Amino acid sequence: MPDRDAYDAVIVGGGHNGLVAAAYLARAGRSVLLLERLPETGGAAVSSRPFPGVDARLSRYSYLVSLLPKKIVRDLDLNFRVRTRTVSSYTPAERGGHPTGLLVGGGESRTRQAFERLTGGPREYEAWRDFYAMTGEVARRVFPTLTEPLPSRAALRARVDDDTAWRTLFEEPIGTAVEERFADDLVRGVVLTDALIGTFADAHDPSLRQNRCFLYHVIGGGTGDWNVPVGGMGALTAAIADSARMSGARLRTGCEATRIATDGQCAEVTYTTEDGERTAGARHVLVNASPQALAALLGDEPPAPAEGAQLKVNMLLERLPRLRDTSVDPRDAFAGTFHIAEGYEELAAAYAQAASGTLPAAPPSEIYCHSLTDPTILAPDLVESGHQTLTLFGLHTPARLFARDNDAVRAELLEATLTQLDAHLAEPIADCLALDAEGRPCIEAKTPLDLERDLRLPGGNIFHRDLAFPYAEDAEDAEEVVGGGAGRESAGRWGVATRHANVLLCGAGAVRGGGVSGIPGHNAAMAVLDGAR
Secondary structure, eight states: OOEEEEEEEEEEOOBHHHHHHHHHHHHTTOOEEEEESSSSSBTTSOEEOOSTTOOBOEEOSOOOBSSOOHHHHHHTTOOOOEEOOSEEEEEEEEETTEEEEEEEESOHHHHHHHHHHHHSSSHHHHHHHHHHHHHHHHHHHHGGGGGSSOOBHHHHHHHHOOHHHHIIIIISOHHHHHHHHOOOHHHHHHHHHTTTTTOOOOTTOTTOHHHHHHHHHHOGGGTTOOBEETTOHHHHHHHHHHHHHHTTOEEEESOEEEEEEEOSSOEEEEEEETTEEEEEEEEEEEEOSOHHHHHHHHTOOOOSOOOOOOEEEEEEESSOOOBSOTTSOHHHHTTSEEEESOOHHHHHHHHHHHHTTSOOSSOOEEEEOHHHHOGGGBOHHHHHTTOEEEEEEEOSOOGGGGSSOHHHHHHHHHHHHHHHHHTTBSSOGGGGBOBOTTSOBSEEEEOHHHHHHHHOOGGGOTTSSOOOOSSBSSGGGTGGGGTOOSSOHHHHHTTOBOSSTTEEEOSTTSTTOOSSOOHHHHHHHHHHHHHTO
16 A cells, blocks of 8 residues: 555645745645655756856746746745846847847937937837836736736726727737837837747737737736846745745655546545655645646546747857947847847748748747846856856747657757847857857757656646636636636636646646746635635
8 A cells, every 4th residue: 555644735746836835835834745756846947057067057947037926925935036137128120231229228218219210210119108108007907916816807807997908908919009009110029029928829819819928928017027036047946945845845856746536625646756656635736737737637638739839048158249230238238138030020920931830931039148137147257257148038939840850950940040140240159159068069959849848848838828818707707717617616716726626726827827926826825725714
């Protein structure tokens, strides 16, 4: 007979959301066991030293923080902080045969001048200012609801209290607003990218998956700012793990859950360790894994397959490259989000090519340099010698494109992506790469299939499945958004219900999931605690 333990809650998966749930429940006096199959907790929100012999600790899979509520940091007493980037973005371009670009940040006057220099007048800047004033007001109204019981669609619309904003973000394809408000192709592209990061969609996709992605990218923290985690993303998950342990949660790594059995009131989680199989009993099971993994654990029919569409590239440079646009300091250009091949028409062409089954001829991507804002991730000697990190996020590269030969297609895509970057540099990026202890360039690339293999993200989808709008159609439909069924009132209220009353989804696939936020973990813990009151 396998060994047995009994807990108030067993949490399957030790990513940041599972750790948040563990910390909240343990602080509330519940007995908690968290099971993580990998040797360390953190999931995709980890830091590591990917280059042998080089003391550079990179945020390897997830890079920036926007959606993590200050409430969670305060509630869990997290020893964690972020730094604001001095520049929002830089987008290089060529106009009239000359290199130029659009630098956003460094003050209103500087940004206005950059718009006018690129576009020849004030119109685009004024449209930009008005558009983001609107999204900023939506952010202030919507973001606080993400850690409250799930509102109905009508309630959230009343909270937004702006018919134009509601129509723009929640009802019409975002491409409509972009084309109506902006005339310049490059400006349009910069706006649209927030709708496409991790989401494979056209600007006018009738499913509005691009709108949902856009919404989550502009509401973070009530401001839409994307900040740099001090010490890297691993500093966040380490702080949450410390909070959970100090509160009494038991965190076990190297333990893979293989089955969940439940009658709706009591559950058993079977898991394997290096010593064999064990079973833990629980009143509640919280699953910090994809809906596909949840279905496998329960023996249920799996949901529709998910698919990711991004290339992730990590680099360590001996120095930042010089730019063809000499009016911009590379330290400014790379401190924010550096957009590459992300004009509006370029994005449309890349999507059409990928949808037809071919790699984009000009792969769109964006880069930022963590170490410019937070050099603590580098050893002192690397900082002194001018080394810098670059992390690149490529768009419109769905998992299906890599199925024939992941290694070969990865290499082809990486070469094409770096070629697009080199077009805006005064020296090839390859000439700036540092070398590891074995003399190899410090660069690694991850496709959706690599992410599926390494992290069990279904199809490499960083959100586990399509993002959902942060509401239910009405109060009774809250459960149906994540799986349906009666008798799960508390879990349904928080958007974490499954078809089993005592099995909750606390990962990115929950309603209001996706991104490094801790929100699904918080909400699943609140559902457990609410149900006990």
